[in-house]
Amino acid sequence: MLVLSILIIPLVFVLLIALMSSSQSKRIALLGTLTTLGVSMYAFSQFLTDANSINLIYKTTWIERLGANFHIQLDGINLILVLLTTLLSTFIVYSAYEREIKSPKTYFSLMLMMQSALLGVFLAKDALLFYIFWELTLIPIYLICLVFGGEGRQRITFKFFVFTMFGSLFMLLAILFLWLHNPAHTFAIADFYKAGAALPASQQVYVFIAFYLAFAIKIPIFPLHTWQPDTYVNAPTQGTMLLSGIMLKMGTYALIVWLIPTVPLGWKLASKYVIIISIISVVYGSLMALIQQNFKRLLAYSSLGHVGLIAAGIFSFNLQGVQGALYQMLSHGINVVALFFICDIIQQRMKTDNMQALGGIRNVSKLFGAFFIVATFASVALPITNSFVGEFLLLHGIFQYNSILAAVGCTTVILSAMYMLRAYQLMMHGETNELTASFGKITMHEKIMLGALAILILFFGVYPNLLLHISEEPLKQLIEQVRHATLAVTYSKF
């Protein structure tokens, strides 16, 4: 039941918001995310004492004829993503705390619904349930972007919607295909693993491609990313944070749990190509980031580069690569929320994020400059920040797959420093101009938000073992399972 309550609590608070006055909604929403965070922390401690505790599983028959169960379960892998979701949701709700919002009731309710749906995606152990939650996430984020977005939001949000629906369609096909080829005719993940692995290699490749399309659009990976920069720029800050901080991790998480172990041979045959594409994504995103004029757009492209590396690490599917990927999902989430919040602070005050128009902000607010430095170097993956751990492990994993690809991916070390420091310099350094002179001091709300994020950045950079330790065993099993499946077939060939 504990695990079910994680899903339900946000929805309870949605009801509360509906009942109370709109001036109260932000407080209730924050309370809701804090409660969920608290419960997930409690679940975390439960998991540490007894990983097989009955509290961490909830399973009940759902659609019997189809063999679909409402099965959610907390394990060592999705635990990190649950923590990511509950932690970041709190920050995301809090980030909107002092902002003018046209209808706060709707806005905060949508965020909480989004949180619940996201948690469902990570917790689901049944393919149909997974698919339903996957699609459910789209509705609140669609509305957030459509109702609260900037100029041209209809066109851009529509593009985003069509893009992801297009991908989901293939995922649905793949799921149905696997259900049909599953003698037990269930949607249970364990049966899917069996059914998928039993397929001949050529069919596995088709299933792989179908899943890949859905996940790669969500992540996004080059060349399926063109919905992303516009959507990030156009969405309200909290929407962007939800999209880049949590939602894209649905894609990378699904690669680890739903894609590769389901069709191991498909992975084996396609891995070379998808890793190359991911690495292209890394370099391409970084090169694009290098020439952007607007900070938010720069962050969008930099995110493309960072998640490309995550994807490449996952497709190398060795312990270092996947551990790094999992850890980097958390780090990337924290860092982009920090950076988009910083961008929001600038946009709120300066009414622009055109970097050329800014400059010298650090003269006006030293403290803001300091927080921004921490976030910048976290994004650049300086050691003792959270993302260094992830990036190093990812590169290590990719290196074991192919050293040349790792070396190409490693250029992100140089390129990210180039574009992030360029951005920092353009906005923060130099003489203060007329516009930036009015920047003022940062508020207590902003200090708390940025301070807490800075602490997390350092904490996860210095003490990664806390989480790495948890995901190690389940990932080892998963990797072993995949290795075994691919080995067996290689023998039968000869």
Next chain:
Amino acid sequence: MEQFVYLIPLFPLLSFAIIALSGKGLSKSITTFLAPGSVLASFIVAILIFISQLSNHQAVTVPLFSWIHVGEFHADFSFLVDALSIIFTLVITGVGFLIHVYSTGYMHDEKDYNRYFAYLNLFVFFMLLLVLADNFLLMFIGWEGVGLCSYLLIGFWFRNIDYARAAKKAFVMNRIGDFGFLLGTILIFGVFGSINYHEVFAHIGNVVVDGKLITWITVLLFIGAIGKSAQVPLYTWLPDAMAGPTPVSALIHAATMVTAGIYLVARCGVLFSMSSFTMHLIAIIGVVTSLLAASIAIFQNDIKKVLAYSTVSQLGLIFCALGCGAFSAGVFHVVTHAFFKALLFLGAGSVIHGMSGDQDLRNMGGLKKKMPITFITFLIATLAISGIPPFAGFFSKDQMLAEIYTHNKILFVLALLASLMTVFYMFRLLFLAFYGEFRGNNIVKNHVHESPKSMTIPLSVLAVLSVIGGWIGFPHALGHQLHLHHWLDGFLSTALKMPTTEMSLNTELLLMLITIVLILIVVFWARNIFITKKYVSNNDEDAMPLWKEIIYYKFYVDEIYESIIVKPINKISRLLQDYIERSGIDAMVNGIGTSVVNWSQLLRLTQTGSLGFYVGAMVVGMIVLIVLMLVKI
């Protein structure tokens, strides 16, 4: 005693935390006490550990906690105390302390006094982490951390956009090196299954390793060293780094951070010496850097730029020695160089202080009388860097040159040439700044004064070290009767595990003699030009012969990099944006969208609503179907 090694980096870290977190609340006087005090405390602990090391010579590992642990891969917070790390620690904390004290005077009127010391303390912490780490990844924390502090301190006066640019350039160029370091570390794990020094180096003897892989590892690590220690082709950030406050140039960009590359090579000496390719590469890059930088230094007019190029050149010389297998001599020169180069920079800072901020040698002259302490200490440093006995530089440089000589005669001639050029530009600097008549304007002239005690005392201490610092490595030829010779070699031998070459006493003495005579000739030559003939320097506008112009403008290296690397990368990005991002993928995506709409519009035409049309269409459809069936049969 060794188990307390964690205190050494801890003190500056705590001091940093206190200063950084208390923000404006902290008064200047507390910072003045706290920042240098923390480094002094580290220095004292370092001395105690050093004394303990003197007697037992044992490398001691002090584990703190486990950092990254994934499968077989371990990277821990764990320190290694041995002769090499303790020597570096002593230099960092000792010279670091003096520079902190100096800074309290130099930065006295600075608005951001606390921020400055916070950065400086943080730097000392990372630098200590770098040398005390017992594995490559922990070293990398220090490695990148000092890069961060260097970025922050070069851009300390970030209001000036050029300074901010210099900071960015330094960080990015360092990152190019870090790219190599990172891949090298990963490859080390791939080959040895560990990234701990003692496990890696212990393996070398036992496991038969592919020589090609060793070459790759060492080349990758050396790329890291090139970035950090400003060697060709990644040296251009260091002269620009002079934008930072002068004590920073002394501490980071002369005495400590830039020697990290040398530390890395010396630390992995066992590994490097297995690849003759890499060793040759190091020696060649070293000597080329040394000559290039020395030639540029001769024509620079900015006092700090001369010293910056001098640093690059000296580091090149050390790398040349390392490439010849003279690890111990290289480390020796790092130590003495830290003394006299820090002294030179601090002296320059004192001069700039007295000159009301002017750094142009052409405006100086005759400062000898007005700044006696600065002059004397600067003179000592100049004699030391020139390699004149019995000053510190003589011993270390002599040892390096002797070992290069036994290794390769051509390298020796080039290295000797580079060190003679050093003598020339250093005496040019000395003569232009301190001798002759004052050439600046009267306002500045009347203002010229000796610096306060907080600055001159560190200068004096460093001056003493620049005299006696070399005696820890008395050459065999001079010291064997006194039983003094090569104390440092002996001390380091447990850590470096490298044999030092011995040459015959006569050859050694002869080389020494020739070198000294040549040095003295150069000194008199410089004296002749800059004192007797009172030659100053070109104005920027004056016509110059082509060869001189090329050197004066630093071989146009920055401009070349700009046009062959920076611009093309931006160009590629723009091309990608125009042809792939916008008119490529996105146009295709939108095209699919529009085509769907178009087709739907076409199909919509069939929805006429007229019953006759539908019946007609049905009939036509049935006929077509029947025909098809018939054909098939």
